[in-house]
Amino acid sequence: MSKIRAAITGIHAWAPEYRLTNAILETMVDTNDEWIFSRTGIKERRILKGEGLGTSDIGVEAVKGLLEKTGTDAKEIDFLLCATTTPDMLFPATANIICDKIGATNAFGFDLNAACSGFIYAITTAMKFIESGTHKKVVVVGADKMSSIIDYEDRATCVIFGDGGGAVLLEPAKDEDGIHDSELYSDGSGRVYLHQKAGGSVRPATAETVAAKEHYVFQDGRPVFKAAVKGMSGAITTVLKNNNLTVADIDWLIPHQANKRIIDSVGGAIDINPEKVVITIEKYGNTTSGTIPLCLWEWEDKFKKGDKIILTAFGGGFTWGAVYLTWAY
Ligand code: UT7
Numbered sequence: 001m002s003k004i005r006a007a008i009t010g011i012h013a014w015a016p017e018y019r020l021t022n023a024i025l026e027t028m029v030d031t032n033d034e035w036i037f038s039r040t041g042i043k044e045r046r047i048l049k050g051e052g053l054g055t056s057d058i059g060v061e062a063v064k065g066l067l068e069k070t071g072t073d074a075k076e077i078d079f080l081l082c083a084t085t086t087p088d089m090l091f092p093a094t095a096n097i098i099c100d101k102i103g104a105t106n107a108f109g110f111d112l113n114a115a116c117s118g119f120i121y122a123i124t125t126a127m128k129f130i131e132s133g134t135h136k137k138v139v140v141v142g143a144d145k146m147s148s149i150i151d152y153e154d155r156a157t158c159v160i161f162g163d164g165g166g167a168v169l170l171e172p173a174k175d176e177d178g179i180h181d182s183e184l185y186s187d188g189s190g191r192v193y194l195h196q197k198a199g200g201s202v203r204p205a206t207a208e209t210v211a212a213k214e215h216y217v218f219q220d221g222r223p224v225f226k227a228a229v230k231g232m233s234g235a236i237t238t239v240l241k242n243n244n245l246t247v248a249d250i251d252w253l254i255p256h257q258a259n260k261r262i263i264d265s266v267g268g269a270i271d272i273n274p275e276k277v278v279i280t281i282e283k284y285g286n287t288t289s290g291t292i293p294l295c296l297w298e299w300e301d302k303f304k305k306g307d308k309i310i311l312t313a314f315g316g317g318f319t320w321g322a323v324y325l326t327w328a329y
Contacts, residue, residue, distance in 0.1 A: 006130035006138075006170045007178030007328035010072075012065035013166025013297035014058055015046040015284055020162070029155040036159045041260020045162025045285030047147045054088035055165070056097040058143040062167040062293070063102050070169050072137065074102045080109035081126050082141040083118030083289040084165075085316070086148050087111055090199075098141060107139075115194070116256050116315025117184070118142055118289035120323050123311070124182040126170050138170040142289035149196060151216035160258070161217070162285035166293025177306055177328040183238050183321050190227060190318030193220045224318075228262050231320035232312045233269035239310060239322040247272050249308055252299065256313035257281035257291040266312070288315070303327045 021044040022033040036042055048058065059082060067074060082095035095109030114121035119142035129135040143165025152158045170179075198214035199205050209215065232255060240247060247270050255263050260281050267277050278295045287294060292311050303309070307327040314320040 004131050004133055005173040005178040006127035007173035008168045008325065009171045009328060010066050010070035010169040011166060011293065011296045011300055012062050012069055013164065013290070013294045014061035014065065015164035015287070015294065016048040016058070018047045018049050019044045020047045022159070025159055028152055029158060031155045031159055039261070040160060041279070041281045042159065042285045043282045046164050048145050048163040054148070055084050055086050055143050055145045056088045056094045056101060058145060058163065058165045058290070059094065059098040059141040059167065060101045062141060062143065062165055063098060063139055066139065066167045066169055067102070072169060074104040075106050076137050077104045077107040077139050078135045079126065079129055079138045080104055080107045080141065081122045081138065082109065082111045082143065083114065083122035084111055084144055085113055085115050085118065085288050086144045086146060095141070114315065114319040115317055116258060116286070116288050116291070117313040117317070117319035117321060118315070119292040120182070120311050120313045120321050121184060121319065123168070123170070123179070123323060124184055127179050127182070130170055130172055136172060139167055140170060141165060141167045142293045144288035144290050146286070146288055149215065149217050151213055154216065156221065157217050157219055160286050162287050164284050164287040164294055165290035166297050168293060168296065173328060177326040179323060179325040181239055181242055181324040183235050183242070184319075185231065185235065185321055186317050186319045188317065191316070193223045194218070194316040225259065225262060227318055228258060228314035228320070229265040229269065231314045231318065232266045232322070235320055235322035236266070236270050236310055236312050239324045243324055245308070250276060250310055251307040252276055252278055252303070252309045254278045254292055254295045254309060254311045256315065257284065257295065258286045258314070305329055
């Protein structure tokens with residue numbers, strides 16, 4: 001029997017309406033549009049406003065749109081995997097909450113936390129369930145409400161992150177197009193540069209941890225920047241080599257959107273035509289697990305069946321990797 005391949009058969013994404021522009025940030029912290037745009041490439045990010053709304057609500061909007069587009073009934077989903085760093089609650093899993101809200105009563109699900117690499121980790125995990133033959137309609141959500149863990153008095157982080165996400169449907173491929181390869185890596189020693197200090201089992205929430213603002217993202221940006229460029233360029237090079245491809249063969253590179261300068265440096269390191277590099281950071285900032293699905297959704301109309309695409313990401317952990325696929329529709 002020939003090997004079952006997983007293919008992306010639909011994509012939908014969603015971002016909240018409220019736009020937090022650089023001009024608004026200028027009124028909140030000591031920053032300016034020139035610094036933010038030249039150092040990060042970001043003009044605005046979306047923020048989920050409203051009492052009681054969380055990452056599951058971003059996921060629900062994305063999955064509802066995905067089901068409508070692909071003519072899929074929620075009850076047909078047999079597995080829903082949610083990549084997120086900002087779950088609605090520490091438990092239960094946001095995947096379970098999304099399934100409940102959309103009526104996916106036949107699905108099992110869980111969350112996967114690989115910070116900004118969450119979506120490529122999740123798509124790789126989900127693909128294995130398709131390849132094994134046990135599951136046929138798998139939804140992979142990548143979503144984050146980063147505003148829930150950002151200190152809007154810290155100019156070093158509040159200008160970068162935003163809320164949003166998306167979802168893809170994975171099904172057994174009908175032909176040769178689909179997901180061909182994935183290389184994932186992690187290095188826990190990188191945790192010192194990017195983490196959330198409190199709220200976990202080492203430092204549970206107390207009045208002191210809240211007062212010390214330890215429930216927000218801590219980032220030492222420069223070492224993360226360097227490791228991100230090295231990690232993503234290396235992973236792309238390995239995936240190209242594994243599949244006997246050169247960079248000229250690739251139609252689209254879809255990098256995690258953390259910083260336009262990181263994306264440009266990765267592009268330069270592998271020497272890819274900049275026109276093939278998908279960039280949405282100007283509109284959404286860094287939505288962590290949401291960046292790659294937002295890119296896929298924004299570019300969906302430009303993709304042709306058979307296009308060779310590389311997804312790549314780097315994030316807290318450290319985690320990083322690259323996925324090679326050919327577009328299936
Ligand atoms: O997605 C997960 C992985 N994360 C990443 O990949 C992020 C990687 N890192 C980065 O993207 C960049 O390091 C940042 C965008 C976070 C920061 O850019 P940078 O060019 O590395 O700046 P820096 O942190 O070295 O700071 C340079 C200066 C500092 O001032 P001094 O010490 O030189 O006087 C900062 O205080 O810029 C200052 N600064 C700001 N100034 C105006 C930092 N943030 C701001 C700001 N507005 N928002």
